[in-house]
Amino acid sequence: xxxxxxxxxxxxxxxxxxxxxxxxxxxxxxxxxxxxxxxAAIISWVLGAMILLAYGLQTAELAxxxxxxxxxxxxxxxLLGKKKDRGNLWGWISAWAYLFGCIAGAAFSAIYIGIYLGxxxxxxxxxxxxxxxxxVLFSGMLNAVRFRITGKATTFLTLFLTLTLIIFSVSVFGxxxxxxxxxxxxxxxxxxxxxxFLDALPLAxxxxxxIVALSFxxxxxxxxxKTIPKAMTIAMVVVLILYLAVLIATLGLVSSSFLEExxxxxxxxxxxxxxxxxxxxxxxxxxxxxxxxxxxxxxxxTMALASHTLQATAEKxxxxxxxxxxxxxxGAPITANVVIVLITGFFAALPQLTNLLIxxxxxxxxxxxxxxxxxxxxxxxxxxxxxxxxxxxxxGNVLPIxxxxxxxxxxxxxxxxxxxQLWVATIVYYAIGLLFYRKPKETL
Numbered sequence: 001x002x003x004x005x006x007x008x009x010x011x012x013x014x015x016x017x018x019x020x021x022x023x024x025x026x027x028x029x030x031x032x033x034x035x036x037x038x039x040a041a042i043i044s045w046v047l048g049a050m051i052l053l054a055y056g057l058q059t060a061e062l063a064x065x066x067x068x069x070x071x072x073x074x075x076x077x078x079l080l081g082k083k084k085d086r087g088n089l090w091g092w093i094s095a096w097a098y099l100f101g102c103i104a105g106a107a108f109s110a111i112y113i114g115i116y117l118g119x120x121x122x123x124x125x126x127x128x129x130x131x132x133x134x135x136v137l138f139s140g141m142l143n144a145v146r147f148r149i150t151g152k153a154t155t156f157l158t159l160f161l162t163l164t165l166i167i168f169s170v171s172v173f174g175x176x177x178x179x180x181x182x183x184x185x186x187x188x189x190x191x192x193x194x195x196x197f198l199d200a201l202p203l204a205x206x207x208x209x210x211i212v213a214l215s216f217x218x219x220x221x222x223x224x225x226k227t228i229p230k231a232m233t234i235a236m237v238v239v240l241i242l243y244l245a246v247l248i249a250t251l252g253l254v255s256s257s258f259l260e261e262x263x264x265x266x267x268x269x270x271x272x273x274x275x276x277x278x279x280x281x282x283x284x285x286x287x288x289x290x291x292x293x294x295x296x297x298x299x300x301x302t303m304a305l306a307s308h309t310l311q312a313t314a315e316k317x318x319x320x321x322x323x324x325x326x327x328x329x330x331g332a333p334i335t336a337n338v339v340i341v342l343i344t345g346f347f348a349a350l351p352q353l354t355n356l357l358i359x360x361x362x363x364x365x366x367x368x369x370x371x372x373x374x375x376x377x378x379x380x381x382x383x384x385x386x387x388x389x390x391x392x393x394x395x396g397n398v399l400p401i402x403x404x405x406x407x408x409x410x411x412x413x414x415x416x417x418x419x420x421q422l423w424v425a426t427i428v429y430y431a432i433g434l435l436f437y438r439k440p441k442e443t444l
């Protein structure tokens with residue numbers, strides 16, 4: 001059989017990426033971006049899409065050159081730092097940040113599951129924490145048996161969530177309650193003031209994290225130098241259009257001042273918008289069910305990624321070896337999975353830490369993106385010629401440099417305004433990590 005027939009073409013690649021990106025963030029984090037930026041949150045979501053598209057292309061380039069390296073740990077470990085140590089510390093910094101980004105994503109997804117079920121089904125209102133913990137245990141159990149949300153399940157879920165978002169947008173715009181005057185003034189409505197859209201940028205970026213799904217399948221993509229950028233661009237445009245429709249619909253009903261007065265609604269913005277439409281009673285349970293499915297899927301995936309990151313980093317020798325233990329029958333990272341379940345469950349039991357989880361998780365994701373940009377720039381120094389057989393992200397060094405500039409700019413306002421708590425939390429997190437970090441005996 002011709003092996004070329006098995007490779008992913010443009011359509012399959014787009015389907016894979018759209019299915020990964022249509023997830024929980026629009027149901028949850030969109031409210032936090034509106035709270036921070038008001039109508040200007042639209043800019044945050046557009047910029048976030050552009051940055052993650054650049055990130056996806058650059059990750060694909062690294063994965064093409066180092067296809068069996070281990071990703072977020074090994075890219076910087078191979079490329080950054082002095083030649084003797086091969087930048088193992090850089091690799092650990094990247095992996096440690098990626099690890100918390102995954103844990104934070106799983107933990108606040110668990111918290112949101114409790115919130116959505118509580119508002120959709122009032123008799124569950126007092127069960128928020130137990131529901132979150134049950135969701136963590138359920139996701140951990142599925143990962144232990146190497147359950148995968150793939151194939152028909154992914155297609156069905158993607159279609160269901162997409163249909164829900166379309167129904168929501170059409171219902172809001174056609175309700176007669178949508179108010180365009182709520183977009184004035186465009187800047188300055190949110191808690192972050194005129195630069196609130198920069199504060200909201202790292203949160204919006206989380207929504208597009210699955211864009212890297214194609215990066216580690218470079219070898220399975222037909223004509224990758226053309227297919228990958230084309231598929232990533234098409235998928236990102238499709239998802240961005242859908243997300244902007246939902247965001248604009250929500251902003252016509254829900255203001256940042258409303259979210260400031262009703263803190264609980266910041267995490268369930270679509271539900272808050274639907275509550276303004278009592279004549280469309282079907283909308284609130286539909287949103288809640290869709291959100292729970294999206295959040296649960298996010299938990300399964302992010303907890304699996306966290307477990308594999310922990311296990312892979314331990315295999316490289318940067319963390320204690322017992323974390324690298326795998327199951328004999330299915331190869332699942334047994335010890336790492338248990339550790340991730342315990343840590344995620346701990347945070348899920350403390351919903352008062354939701355804001356910290358969201359913001360620190362977003363910052364950790366930014367750290368990973370920044371290190372990937374630096375790794376790409378270094379890779380191009382070491383391999384200046386465009387060799388046949390490797391994928392090359394378009395834009396040259398302009399792409400990673402622009403990405404870094406925007407990332408730095410997104411945190412400047414919070415630093416100036418005294419957002420020191422987030423940086424202290426980051427330092428504490430890395431200080432804890434240093435207690436476990438071990439310099440690998442062998443270079444990569």
